[in-house]
Amino acid sequence: MRDLLACRDDIDRIDNQIIKLLEERMDVANDIAEYKLVHNQSIVDATREHAKLVKLRAQAKDLGLPPSYVSDVFKTIIKNTCAQEQHYIVAKANQSSVVRDTSVAYLGNTGSYSHVASSKYLEGFKGNIRFEGCQTFAQIVGLVESGKCEYGILPVENSSSGSINEVLDVIQTTKASIVGELFVPIDHAILGCKHIDLKEITDIYSHPQPVAQCSKWLKDVLPNATIHYTKATSEAMQLIKEKQDPKHVAIGSHMAASFYDLTPLADNIANNIHNFTRFIVISMNSIIVPENIAAKTSLAFSVKKYQPGSLLNVLQEISKHNLNVTKLISRPKINANEDTWEEIFFADIEANASSSAMQDILEDLKPCTNLLKILGCYPNSEHKN
Numbered sequence: 525m526r527d528l529l530a531c532r533d534d535i536d537r538i539d540n541q542i543i544k545l546l547e548e549r550m551d552v553a554n555d556i557a558e559y560k561l562v563h564n565q566s567i568v569d570a571t572r573e574h575a576k577l578v579k580l581r582a583q584a585k586d587l588g589l590p591p592s593y594v595s596d597v598f599k600t601i602i603k604n605t606c607a608q609e610q611h612y613i614v615a616k617a618n619q620s621s622v623v624r625d626t627s628v629a630y631l632g633n634t635g636s637y638s639h640v641a642s643s644k645y646l647e648g649f650k651g652n653i654r655f656e657g658c659q660t661f662a663q664i665v666g667l668v669e670s671g672k673c674e675y676g677i678l679p680v681e682n683s684s685s686g687s688i689n690e691v692l693d694v695i696q697t698t699k700a701s702i703v704g705e706l707f708v709p710i711d712h713a714i715l716g717c718k719h720i721d722l723k724e725i726t727d728i729y730s731h732p733q734p735v736a737q738c739s740k741w742l743k744d745v746l747p748n749a750t751i752h753y754t755k756a757t758s759e760a761m762q763l764i765k766e767k768q769d770p771k772h773v774a775i776g777s778h779m780a781a782s783f784y785d786l787t788p789l790a791d792n793i794a795n796n797i798h799n800f801t802r803f804i805v806i807s808m809n810s811i812i813v814p815e816n817i818a819a820k821t822s823l824a825f826s827v828k829k830y831q832p833g834s835l836l837n838v839l840q841e842i843s844k845h846n847l848n849v850t851k852l853i854s855r856p857k858i859n860a861n862e863d864t865w866e867e868i869f870f871a872d873i874e875a876n877a878s879s880s881a882m883q884d885i886l887e888d889l890k891p892c893t894n895l896l897k898i899l900g901c902y903p904n905s906e907h908k909n
Contacts, residue, residue, distance in 0.1 A: 564814075640708060645704060664677070701809075713775070714790040717769070725789075729764060818903065824895070
């Protein structure tokens, strides 16, 4: 029998080799991205990806490895490679570079879902990243508009609870543009300072919303635990880190556990395990999305309220060009001058703002609207989830 420590050394050596090979793969991905940018080729090649996965599963079977295991690993690798290619192409098209310092404003403190989203969005950058935690959405927008932060991360909607009205209100009047979006899973987990049997847990700390979202699991598994409410999940995780009491745990993001040196004791404890929050990224520097990248354009508009069919006219103009509206919501217009009940509509359209179809739509919508504003054009991430 081999010595356990020697086996672990071998595992570490193999893992280091895998990391270096992944780095080498990403370097090749940049070359592929350069070629696709020059030749205007799509990043995603579904036919090639399918053929590659079929071949890899066959190789795995021949080597005595579970084909599904190898397939899952390479699906993740391919997904991240495509993301790297897109990041490279967008930066190149906008005469920018990922090898630079940047900054981002987000809601909450270290470990909040907004902080996790910020980290995820900027993980492709190679320079230093300055993170600025904020207490309000308006503060985030203010830091971006003043130039103190290059990016701002705003949670705009949740797959379970719907749109976040406060964010829709602040983006009505901002001078910044939407330059990106990402979908972050709300992965509520039980986080402790060290491994412990769940039955020994006596106290749970978290914000009221996660507690409500995990009510069924808490009732079934920890019905006798005392709940302590905090201002944020980040505060709960900090408390558990300071207490160092194994019987006291927090409910927070699995992805944020490492920020507080906490251990996930139970994952996927939310009532709805298919829960995502969509975040938008704002910046004072709008971007050009190359034609070979699927794009989304966000609009804000108001219609002639007392003209019958005014909203229908807008939608028909978009429909005429066979474009898909993925989102349409309304909010009371901020600073309405004449009509107290004037509404502003927000629409997300699967199209590039610079495309001829989108340009035609914008021209055709002028007679149908009182206000028409492009909030931003950015890579469409919706199909990836």
